[in-house]
Amino acid sequence: MAVTGKDLIELGFEQGPELGRAIETVNALGLEGQALSTWVAANKPAPRIKLQENLGYRFNLEAETEDEVDNVAKVRATMDVLMRTPTLVDGAVMPDACPAGPEGTIPVGGVAVARNAIHPGMHSADICCSVMVTEFADAEPQDILNAIHEATHFGPGGRPNGMRFTMSPDLYDAFRGNAFLNDKKILQAAQEHLGTQGDGNHFAYVGRSEATGATCLVTHHGSRGPGAGLYKLGMRCAEGYRTKLSEGVKKQNAWIPADTEEGEAYWEALQLIRKWTKANHNALHQRAAMIAGADVRERFWNEHNFVFRKGDLFYHAKGATPIDPEMLPDTNGTQIIPMNMAEPVLLVRGAVHDGNLGFAPHGAGRNMSRSAHKRALEGRTDQSVFDEETDGLDVRFYSGNVDVSELPSAYKSASAVQAQMKQFDLADTVDRILPYGSIMAGDWERDAPWKKKAAAKRAARARREARS
Numbered sequence: 109m110a111v112t113g114k115d116l117i118e119l120g121f122e123q124g125p126e127l128g129r130a131i132e133t134v135n136a137l138g139l140e141g142q143a144l145s146t147w148v149a150a151n152k153p154a155p156r157i158k159l160q161e162n163l164g165y166r167f168n169l170e171a172e173t174e175d176e177v178d179n180v181a182k183v184r185a186t187m188d189v190l191m192r193t194p195t196l197v198d199g200a201v202m203p204d205a206c207p208a209g210p211e212g213t214i215p216v217g218g219v220a221v222a223r224n225a226i227h228p229g230m231h232s233a234d235i236c237c238s239v240m241v242t243e244f245a246d247a248e249p250q251d252i253l254n255a256i257h258e259a260t261h262f263g264p265g266g267r268p269n270g271m272r273f274t275m276s277p278d279l280y281d282a283f284r285g286n287a288f289l290n291d292k293k294i295l296q297a298a299q300e301h302l303g304t305q306g307d308g309n310h311f312a313y314v315g316r317s318e319a320t321g322a323t324c325l326v327t328h329h330g331s332r333g334p335g336a337g338l339y340k341l342g343m344r345c346a347e348g349y350r351t352k353l354s355e356g357v358k359k360q361n362a363w364i365p366a367d368t369e370e371g372e373a374y375w376e377a378l379q380l381i382r383k384w385t386k387a388n389h390n391a392l393h394q395r396a397a398m399i400a401g402a403d404v405r406e407r408f409w410n411e412h413n414f415v416f417r418k419g420d421l422f423y424h425a426k427g428a429t430p431i432d433p434e435m436l437p438d439t440n441g442t443q444i445i446p447m448n449m450a451e452p453v454l455l456v457r458g459a460v461h462d463g464n465l466g467f468a469p470h471g472a473g474r475n476m477s478r479s480a481h482k483r484a485l486e487g488r489t490d491q492s493v494f495d496e497e498t499d500g501l502d503v504r505f506y507s508g509n510v511d512v513s514e515l516p517s518a519y520k521s522a523s524a525v526q527a528q529m530k531q532f533d534l535a536d537t538v539d540r541i542l543p544y545g546s547i548m549a550g551d552w553e554r555d556a557p558w559k560k561k562a563a564a565k566r567a568a569r570a571r572r573e574a575r576s
């Protein structure tokens with residue numbers, strides 16, 4: 109009689125994706141009795157790691173207004189589910205936290221500490237999203253803003269041929285030597301995307317230091333195409349382990365065991381993506397300095413979407429600023445927290461303690477979705493909202509179209525986030541860069557060919573309907 113799944117489960121084979129194949133094999137071999145038991149003992153997969161219960165985390169967030177009550181409840185709910193992931197040993201929430209996907213997904217403003225595991229879904233798709241500051245010796249803010257406007261590139265894709273920056277040959281070779289990054293699309297994007305900032309809330313911001321009056325340039329972007337490519341491959345690899353190793357773990361919380369060949373290659377790939385992203389900021393700052401003919405006094409940066417390592421613990425930050433020098437190989441001790449285009453960029457220093465796990469907020473965060481923000485502005489033109497919210501500032505959209513979802517009202521109150529940063533002793537503000545102006549991608553999709561085609565179709569349909 110044919111061996112069934114039930115027979116195998118009774119002999120100790122766990123329910124799971126390997127069961128079907130095992131049934132086929134034992135039947136093909138015609139195993140029964142002791143021979144079958146011996147085969148099951150030798151071939152049953154290791155027991156699956158189950159979800160854990162009741163792991164606490166640090167909650168550095170309070171609702172200040174009615175609008176924020178719902179946001180705080182959602183952040184708690186998603187953290188409660190996230191912390192059941194069996195690799196996690198600690199976690200923290202920053203004052204700028206907001207949900208970022210289905211329940212159980214690490215929120216923006218979240219920190220998750222895993223033992224011996226790298227979770228690609230917890231550093232987010234925009235690996236190494238980061239901020240860099242250059243302080244100039246003697247320059248006017250307007251000249252620096254004009255210079256970065258000329259130097260940078262916002263919007264989808266890369267720079268056109270003939271307008272590209274050169275990727276360091278050593279870094280290119282290191283990409284080729286890594287099992288994840290030696291990928292045609294990643295290598296191509298690494299060359300074409302250097303010197304680009306993408307879209308969404310990435311920006312180039314210029315202002316003056318409150319402490320010294322020096323003009324400063326701040327850029328915000330991540331690892332563009334190369335990082336997106338690595339994220340995709342990392343998630344695919346982690347998914348293989350999730351189905352093999354664990355039970356009940358959400359897809360977005362899959363992990364790559366750090367002590368495997370793949371884990372080591374992924375860790376190395378993250379470090380190379382970090383180097384590429386730093387080079388990307390640097391290229392733009394250097395080009396802007398050259399165009400403006402300005403001398404650089406200081407330059408520093410930090411990432412806020414990344415994985416940091418201490419021994420076998422992997423600190424995943426999705427929108428959290430590391431303040432622990434142990435996590436930052438190239439820090440001068442000062443970290444950067446932007447708020448919105450009309451507010452100062454904070455320069456902070458902090459001390460590690462039990463409540464912050466070595467992190468501070470990374471911004472103001474959103475307490476409503478982009479569409480809810482659009483609904484809240486219904487009846488007003490984009491231009492009127494822009495005029496009101498950027499009064500006195502030199503704010504430019506690279507595509508020429510205002511993106512209202514990036515205006516200051518789209519973000520939480522900057523002062524409330526700063527008050528909570530103080531209340532929870534997350535970091536101290538040591539200087540502020542007061543806004544002169546900034547550049548963002550803007551709503552480039554409004555003029556995208558597919559949008560124009562769809563609009564033309566709608567107009568033609570309306571004309572036909574009017575005639576009939």
Ligand SMILES: Nc1nc2c(ncn2[C@@H]2O[C@H](COP(=O)(O)O)[C@@H](O)[C@H]2O)c(=O)[nH]1
Pocket residue numbers: 204216237309310311313412427446447448449450451452453470471472473474514519546548
């Ligand atoms: N100075 C500016 N800050 C801005 C702008 N748009 C967004 N932000 C802040 O950045 C953080 C980080 O965003 P994330 O994409 O890394 O999550 C965000 O929370 C805002 O507070 C801007 O135009 N200028």
Ligand SMILES: [Mn+2]
Pocket residue numbers: 237238328329412
């Ligand atoms: Mn960012």
